[in-house]
Amino acid sequence: MAEFLAMGGYGFYVWSSYGVVAFVLAYVAFSSWRGYGRRRRELDNQERRSQRRKTS
Amino acid sequence: MFGLANPRRFMSFTDYALPIATALTVVLTIVGLYWGLVLAPEDYQQGDTVRIMFVHVPAAWMAMACYLVIAVASLCSLIWRHPLADMAARQTAPVGAAFTALALITGSLWGAPMWGTWWVWDARLTSVLVLFFLYLGYMALWASFEDRARAARAAAVLALIGAINLPIIKFSVDWWNTLHQAASVSRFDGPAIHESILIPLLIMATAFKAYYAMVLMLRMRTDIMERKIDALRAGRAREQVV
Numbered sequence: 001m002a003e004f005l006a007m008g009g010y011g012f013y014v015w016s017s018y019g020v021v022a023f024v025l026a027y028v029a030f031s032s033w034r035g036y037g038r039r040r041r042e043l044d045n046q047e048r049r050s051q052r053r054k055t056s
Numbered sequence: 057m058f059g060l061a062n063p064r065r066f067m068s069f070t071d072y073a074l075p076i077a078t079a080l081t082v083v084l085t086i087v088g089l090y091w092g093l094v095l096a097p098e099d100y101q102q103g104d105t106v107r108i109m110f111v112h113v114p115a116a117w118m119a120m121a122c123y124l125v126i127a128v129a130s131l132c133s134l135i136w137r138h139p140l141a142d143m144a145a146r147q148t149a150p151v152g153a154a155f156t157a158l159a160l161i162t163g164s165l166w167g168a169p170m171w172g173t174w175w176v177w178d179a180r181l182t183s184v185l186v187l188f189f190l191y192l193g194y195m196a197l198w199a200s201f202e203d204r205a206r207a208a209r210a211a212a213v214l215a216l217i218g219a220i221n222l223p224i225i226k227f228s229v230d231w232w233n234t235l236h237q238a239a240s241v242s243r244f245d246g247p248a249i250h251e252s253i254l255i256p257l258l259i260m261a262t263a264f265k266a267y268y269a270m271v272l273m274l275r276m277r278t279d280i281m282e283r284k285i286d287a288l289r290a291g292r293a294r295e296q297v298v
Binding site: 004007008009010011013014016017018020021024025028029032033035036039040042043046047049050053 | 089093094098103104105107108111112115150151154157158161162165166168169267270271274275277278281282284285288289291292295
């Protein structure tokens with residue numbers, strides 16, 4: 001395991017590369033999901049408000 | 057192809073396609089990581105740093121592919137004025153910028169131990185840095201207009217002018233002297249790298265493509281909902297005036 005983590009002495013470079021890729025791609029995906037959920041709820045709200053106006 | 061150009065049909069298509077792309081991303085990433093980090097052999101010259109290739113090269117490919125998507129979608133948007141083409145272009149930009157930044161960072165982390173330098177101002181590295189700034193400029197242009205249709209047109213023109221950078225990036229390693237190696241996968245005489253590292257590379261590249269498809273669908277759906285929200289608000293405001 002220690003040998004695997006050491007990456008033949010290049011551990012810092014290899015794991016930094018994979019780490020930064022994982023972090024950035026996870027961040028972009030997560031913020032896209034969050035934006036999606038927010039709009040989803042807002043659209044529901046707006047649709048209810050428009051419905052209420054029509055029925056009242 | 058034009059069947060999808062209808063927002064409602066796009067929504068029902070992505071009801072199925074989005075979970076598939078998400079599942080593909082997860083599975084391919086797990087397989088690709090295991091293959092690339094554990095199964096693949098180290099390089100006889102570069103040692104374990106060659107594993108950086110499995111994230112660096114797919115990121116660089118996607119950096120260019122995303123810009124190509126933006127350019128083609130921009131052309132469609134200018135010709136047919138279709139809102140989904142605008143959305144595809146606009147929502148691709150942040151993902152493309154992320155891939156470009158990752159290509160630059162991982163390239164630097166690979167260059168430091170192998171070339172002995174984090175950065176050189178040579179043709180390949182500089183043209184990719186220009187690509188990164190093109191993405192930022194493109195996003196800034198979108199953000200700087202109140203009116204969506206005008207923003208779409210201005211951004212599309214910028215995207216098409218910037219597309220000249222794509223062949224420059226691709227051929228920079230052939231046209232100029234550079235530390236960066238020439239293409240070893242997409243060559244006329246077939247890939248020049250061994251299967252043992254070509255296969256994990258292609259798996260990771262496919263994983264990145266699935267990831268892009270997933271995020272793009274998600275962001276375009278968000279964009280469509282945003283337009284619906286605006287339309288509902290505008291509709292109520294009109295009723296109030298009457």
